[in-house]
Amino acid sequence: MRETSMPRPRQCRYVAVAPHVTYFKPRGIPMTALEEVRLSVDELEALRLADLEGMTGSEAARCMRVSRHTFGRTLAAARHTVAQALCRGLALRIEGGTYAVADAGAAPASAKENTMQKIAISSEGPTLDDAVDPRFGRAGGFVILALPDMTPQYLDNGASQTMSMGAGIETAERMAREGVQVVLSGYVGPKAFEALTAAGIKVCQNVDGGSVREAVERFVKGELPFADAPNK
Template sequence: MPRPRHCRYVSATPSVTYFKPRGIPLTALEEVRLSVEELEALRLADLEDLTAIEAARRMRISRHTFGRTLAAARRTVAAALCRGLALRIEGGTYAVASAGQTAADKERKQMQKIAVSSEGPTLEDAVDPRFGRAGGFVVVDLPDMTTSYIDNGASQTMSMGAGIETAERMARAGVEVVLSGYVGPKAFEALTAAGIKVCQNVEGISVGEAVERFRKGELPFADGPNK
C-alpha cells in the first residue's frame, strides 16, 4: 500500500495558471500539468536561489522530497518549452502557509518528548548520525528541557534488526519525535507504525542545537526513509 503524501506548503496560490505557445489555437495543442507545489519548488530554487535545505524547510518537506519535486517540475517545463505544449498549473498536495502557524507548526508545538540520537548523555554531546546503531538517545521533555538518557548499546551488537529494535525502544519510552541522521526503511516503517515522527539528516551539531532547530521549525518531518 503506497504511503500517503504529506502536505507541501506554498507561499501563495498562483495568479496565472495557463501558458500556451503564441499563434497556435488551443484545440491544436497538447498540454502538460505542473502542480502547485512543483511551481513553488521552481520559485524557491530558481528565482529565490535558495539551497535545497532552505527550500525544503520553507515547504515543510525533506530535502530528498524537495529534490524530487524540483526535478519533476523542471522536466515538465522543459517538455512544454521544447515540444511546444501548453502548460497548465493546477492540483497537487499542498496548503498555503499563512503568516501565522501552519498545521505542521501547531503539531510541532504539541510534541513534548523528543529523542535525539547521541554520542553521549547530555545536550552538549554531538548528535550520532546513526539511528539504529546509535550509542544512545537523549530524551528531552519540553518545554522545560529536562533530559533523560536511553542506552542503545544492545542494538549496536545486533547483526540484523537494530533499527526495528531501536524504534521499539523509542515507542516504549513514549517518544513523539526522533531527530537523527540516517533512518533506514525498516526503522522508518516501525517508527511510523508507532506514531513517531522523524526528522532526518541531523548531524554535525550538538543535541541541544538539534532540539533548538526543531523548536524553530527548521527540521522538517520526513515523509520516507533516507535513500
C-alpha cells in the same frame, strides 16, 4: 494470498501563495488543437524558489517544509514539465498537488507544531550537552524531551548495540513504547525508517555533528525537515 502494502501518504508541501494564473498556451493555436501538460502547485513553488528567488536547495526545502531530497525531485519534475510545454508547443495547466498555503503572518507551522511534541535524540550521553550519536539503531542511548519542557530523560539503548541483526527495528519499537512522536538522528536505515513510519513516528535525519541541545534548538526553529525516505 499475498498482502499488498499500502502506498505511503504523500508529504504536504507548503507554498507562499496559490497561483493567480493557472493556464498558459501557445499563441495562435486553438484550444481544440492543443495537447496540455500539468504542473502541480507545489512544483510551481519549487520553480519560484529556486529559479526566481535564487534560493539554495536547503533554503527552499525549509520554506516548503520538506527534505532536500524531496525538494530536488519536485524541482526536477517541474523543470521537465515546463521544458515539455516550451519545446513541444503544449499548453501548460497549473493545478493539483499535495500542498497547503503557508500563513505568512504567523510563525512557521513546523515551529508551532514542534512545541508540543515528545522527541528523542540519538545521543552519546545522557545530557543535552552530549554529542548527537550519528547512528539510530545502534545508538548508545536517546535523550527524550517532552517539549517545551527541556528536562531530559535518558533511555539506554545498549542492548541494541550487541544485536547482530534487527537493531534498527528493535530501537524503533522502543521509541514507540516510550510514546515518542519525532526522532532526531544521523543515519536511519530503511528497515528502521519503515518501522518508525508504521508507528506514526516522524524522522529528522542528518542531524549529527553537534550537541543534543543544538539539535533540539534547530528542531524548534523549524530548521529540520521531516524525511519522507531513509538516508541514502
